[in-house]
Amino acid sequence: MGEWSTLTASERSQARLNFVATGKLSTDDKQAKWQAYQALSEDERHKLAEQAPHRPMLGAAIAVRPVPTERLTRLPAKTDNAAMPRISAAPHQIDPRTLLPQVDRHAAEHGTPAR
Numbered sequence: 001m002g003e004w005s006t007l008t009a010s011e012r013s014q015a016r017l018n019f020v021a022t023g024k025l026s027t028d029d030k031q032a033k034w035q036a037y038q039a040l041s042e043d044e045r046h047k048l049a050e051q052a053p054h055r056p057m058l059g060a061a062i063a064v065r066p067v068p069t070e071r072l073t074r075l076p077a078k079t080d081n082a083a084m085p086r087i088s089a090a091p092h093q094i095d096p097r098t099l100l101p102q103v104d105r106h107a108a109e110h111g112t113p114a115r
Contacts, residue, residue, distance in 0.1 A: 020064050 095102045
């Protein structure tokens with residue numbers, strides 16, 4: 001699992017696709033391919049890895065089977081949240097330990113509404 005977490009998103013996507021592809025092979029075919037790979041020298045393995053197609057993967061994971069576009073959710077337009085209003089409060093109105101509004105104890109004891 002530690003090795004999986006060090007992979008990039010595209011490497012994880014490729015690993016998922018490889019897993020699905022190997023599930024379609026018979027056990028004998030898998031064993032034969034693995035033994036043939038193990039028999040390769042280190043240089044031959046590097047050459048084989050370089051021959052693999054390098055496709056850029058977008059997103060964290062890709063679908064094994066294409067999803068029809070009518071089933072996909074449309075994302076809302078991006079809004080600029082930089083102009084969100086700020087609520088100002090005087091320092092004595094905020095509890096420094098919890099950052100919650102302080103209760104006016106005098107008003108709470110006498111039943112008068114807070115300001």
